[in-house]
Amino acid sequence: MSERQPFDLATYLDGIGSRPCFICGVVRGDPEFFHHLVFEDAETIIFLSKYPTLPGYCLVCPKAHREDLAVDLTTEQYLRLQAHVHRLSRALKQVFAAERIYVLSLGSQQANSHLHFHVVPLPPGIPLEQQQYHALMAEHGILHIADNEMERLAGKVTKAFQAEIAAS
Template identity: 70%
Template sequence: MTDRQPFDLRAYMHDIATRPCFICGLIDNDPACFHHRIFEDDETIIFLSKYPTLPGYCLVCPREHREDLAQDMSTDEYLRLQEKVHVLSRALKSVFDAERIYVLSLGSQQANSHLHFHVVPLPSGVPLEEQQYHALMAEHGVLQMSHGEMVEMARQIAEAYHAEGANRC
């Protein structure tokens, strides 16, 4: 696995608690909220994490600002969003030598309140003690990738995503 660089979690927590919604900013093309996009349509946006702990770390979000999965989305909206999570999972498996795909929803009313799912490929061969939550925690550092590396990764994932979507039954 690629070595991680230290991450200033305290500064990040202050930033996310005091700034406007970065997902809405990304959707509105605010340059301060730039992320490398994988896929988007009228309902959903998928993009690479700006602070990945593993290669291929993506976020899947409804375009509309929704905060509560149970109350802010209909069952049909949720199922359409999860279908995209599933297609992305298949794409990530095809691009990365992934032992498993982690999927979780994080955020709170205090910060990062826009509903989003983290979809992260766990590379094969990662020791057990570095898997699961350990693999996802920025406290253990984040990967430093150049803009060019992120562009290429986003291109590969997007290509695989579109292929997987086209192959859906």
């Protein structure tokens, strides 16, 4: 795994609090919000994080702007979204030989309010003190992965994800 590079968290936080919803931008195909897509259907979009802390870091999002998991999704919508999280987890485990898959939902009404799940493969051999929250925090740096490598990774994850869909 390549070394993490410093991340300007203050600038990032300033930007996310004042710009339009980046997930809605990705859904619209707005070039300002370009991310490497892994999967898209009528309800869900999955893409690689632009600021990965680990290779294969993905976001799973409803395409419609939903903010509150408890009230903005029906049980059926939630279960379909979680089925994609599960399939993606299986695909990431295969592609990255992950020791574990981290899944969490972040965001707030102040920024990144569009509901999304972070699905992140933990490579084997990461020391315990660098796992869990530490592994996910941009404050500890992010990976700078070249665009062509991100495209290659997205293709590998897409292929494994499609195989999981076919198997289910």
